[in-house]
Amino acid sequence: MISANLSAVFYLISGVLFILALRGLSSPETSRQGNFFGILGMVIAITVTFLTIGNFSSGFLYVIVFLLIGGLLGAFIAYKIPMTAMPELVAGFHSLVGLAAVFVAISAYLNPEAFNLGSPGNIKLLSLIEMSIGAAIGAITFSGSIIAFLKLQGIMSGSPITFKGQHPLNALILISIIVLIYLLCSTQSSNLFWILLAVSFLIGFLLIIPIGGADMPVVISMLNSYSGWAAAGIGFTLENTALIITGALVGSSGAILSYIMCKGMNRSFFNVILGGFGATDQSTVSQNKEQKPVKSGNAEDAAFLMKNASSVIIVPGYGMAVAQAQHALREMVDTLKKNDIKVSYAIHPVAGRMPGHMNVLLAEANVPYDEVFELEEINNDFANADVAFVIGANDVTNPVAKTDPQSPIYGMPVLDVEKCKSVLFVKRSLSPGYAGIDNDLFYKENTLMLFADAKKMTEDITKNL
Amino acid sequence: MEIDPFIFRLSIFILSIFIGYYVVWSVTPSLHTPLMSVTNAISSVIIVGAIIAGLAGSSDSVFNVSSIFGFLAISLAAINIFGGFLVTQRMLAMYKKKKKDKK
Numbered sequence: 001m002i003s004a005n006l007s008a009v010f011y012l013i014s015g016v017l018f019i020l021a022l023r024g025l026s027s028p029e030t031s032r033q034g035n036f037f038g039i040l041g042m043v044i045a046i047t048v049t050f051l052t053i054g055n056f057s058s059g060f061l062y063v064i065v066f067l068l069i070g071g072l073l074g075a076f077i078a079y080k081i082p083m084t085a086m087p088e089l090v091a092g093f094h095s096l097v098g099l100a101a102v103f104v105a106i107s108a109y110l111n112p113e114a115f116n117l118g119s120p121g122n123i124k125l126l127s128l129i130e131m132s133i134g135a136a137i138g139a140i141t142f143s144g145s146i147i148a149f150l151k152l153q154g155i156m157s158g159s160p161i162t163f164k165g166q167h168p169l170n171a172l173i174l175i176s177i178i179v180l181i182y183l184l185c186s187t188q189s190s191n192l193f194w195i196l197l198a199v200s201f202l203i204g205f206l207l208i209i210p211i212g213g214a215d216m217p218v219v220i221s222m223l224n225s226y227s228g229w230a231a232a233g234i235g236f237t238l239e240n241t242a243l244i245i246t247g248a249l250v251g252s253s254g255a256i257l258s259y260i261m262c263k264g265m266n267r268s269f270f271n272v273i274l275g276g277f278g279a280t281d282q283s284t285v286s287q288n289k290e291q292k293p294v295k296s297g298n299a300e301d302a303a304f305l306m307k308n309a310s311s312v313i314i315v316p317g318y319g320m321a322v323a324q325a326q327h328a329l330r331e332m333v334d335t336l337k338k339n340d341i342k343v344s345y346a347i348h349p350v351a352g353r354m355p356g357h358m359n360v361l362l363a364e365a366n367v368p369y370d371e372v373f374e375l376e377e378i379n380n381d382f383a384n385a386d387v388a389f390v391i392g393a394n395d396v397t398n399p400v401a402k403t404d405p406q407s408p409i410y411g412m413p414v415l416d417v418e419k420c421k422s423v424l425f426v427k428r429s430l431s432p433g434y435a436g437i438d439n440d441l442f443y444k445e446n447t448l449m450l451f452a453d454a455k456k457m458t459e460d461i462t463k464n465l
Numbered sequence: 466m467e468i469d470p471f472i473f474r475l476s477i478f479i480l481s482i483f484i485g486y487y488v489v490w491s492v493t494p495s496l497h498t499p500l501m502s503v504t505n506a507i508s509s510v511i512i513v514g515a516i517i518a519g520l521a522g523s524s525d526s527v528f529n530v531s532s533i534f535g536f537l538a539i540s541l542a543a544i545n546i547f548g549g550f551l552v553t554q555r556m557l558a559m560y561k562k563k564k565k566d567k568k
Binding site for chain 2: 022069070072077096104108228234243245251257368
């Protein structure tokens with residue numbers, strides 16, 4: 001058994017290692033080392049906990065058993081999961097953090113002596129406040145993440161579920177949570193603790209159902225943030241520095257990612273949270289544009305255009321991931337490069353279903369990361385490029401965001417694809433994208449539509465090069 | 466007068482939010498997905514509380530309600546720890562630089 005002071009120092013060390021783990025992600029070269037720091041921090045935290053308790057009785061054996069069950073399951077999932085399913089995986093993991101926080105809070109509430117928090121029915125006031133806040137946020141994270149998971153997985157429809165009086169109801173429940181925490185702390189009644197948990201589960205569910213599929217990047221980031229605050233709340237209860245530091249890091253990380261995602265869509269955070277986007281706009285759009293002429297071509301035309309180009313910019317979107325076309329795309333690019341054509345990739349902040357999703361998919365297809373550029377880095381290059389190859393993206397290239405103040409996506413930063421000499425647009429049909437808006441790009445002089453499955457079209461073009 | 470230890474914890478918390486703010490802004494956007502999976506893994510350091518809860522039972526009754534919740538939380542957090550770090554590792558291994566000589 002080691003002293004409380006010594007263990008506090010070790011928890012501090014593991015907190016610092018977690019900071020370094022995130023710091024490592026500032027560039028791909030240092031990122032692997034960062035991940036190692038993270039693992040080291042976790043090993044230190046767990047080891048120190050065992051040593052501090054110093055109780056290696058029969059309970060210890062069970063701890064190891066449960067640890068291994070979870071660990072094996074986690075490792076199995078990590079190796080099996082396809083990269084296209086990362087958003088679902090992350091949402092699922094958030095729900096587990098939330099539920100773990102709830103469980104720890106429950107056991108601390110039932111057995112406060114083990115945590116030095118007082119006795120049942122007479123828990124220290126401050127600890128009870130911290131504990132109930134941690135448990136409430138944990139419960140919201142859990143049920144919210146479950147809904148996000150179901151929506152991403154397609155088990156639940158991605159369209160927003162709204163009903164009358166939704167916002168007043170949510171506001172009422174949120175107020176009741178605060179009242180419940182107050183009553184719980186003044187009466188110490190265990191009934192109130194269970195009601196608090198039940199109501200928190202309910203609000204997590206209600207908060208996420210009105211949010212549409214296209215807004216999932218914001219939702220995942222937001223739940224990431226919640227899971228951090230829940231951990232921090234429990235960290236205060238346990239008086240554990242590592243947990244407090246980590247909770248604060250994760251909380252601010254998720255908040256920043258939500259902000260970046262909102263900015264990428266030019267929407268305020270509240271606008272996203274209040275939901276309903278995607279379903280409401282459909283009635284007002286696609287009225288008079290049906291009859292416009294569209295130039296469509298085949299793989300040979302596309303191959304011809306690209307062969308005569310000196311620079312090509314690829315604009316991938318979620319459709320590419322759905323069609324599993326990333327490997328075929330890489331092969332096409334390899335062929336282009338053999339012909340001395342300069343190729344780069346342009347990625348919009350909200351391409352894909354979570355922050356950075358497209359980058360991971362391209363990396364999986366062995367695309368070197370120094371050929372992949374963010375919107376601000378590459379947007380000026382479109383004017384000098386010969387061909388833009390849009391594959392599976394739509395709304396993020398729509399020039400209407402710059403020209404039409406009436407459009408629901410007006411003001412959203414978009415890739416200036418239309419400035420290219422010619423645009424190749426791989427798409428199944430002329431149907432509008434997630435935002436439900438017609439894309440002016442389809443009808444431009446210099447646009448050639450390639451109506452086909454993204455993977456098949458890419459392979460055909462490669463054959464014709 | 467003595468300062469309540471809570472204030473020290475609060476100081477750590479507030480300062481860590483600021484550290485988090487600056488560190489996360491410096492994360493390159495192409496690594497935002499690994500950032501989410503690694504934050505997932507590290508927030509599961511909550512396992513520390515779960516272990517305390519799991520070991521709280523006396524030697525003759527390992528399973529009381531409180532420690533059962535502890536054991537369950539250990540498994541949940543362990544899924545995240547192993548899953549989170551390994552999947553991050555898997556993703557990061559894919560980020561390679563352009564090979565100058567080959568192809």
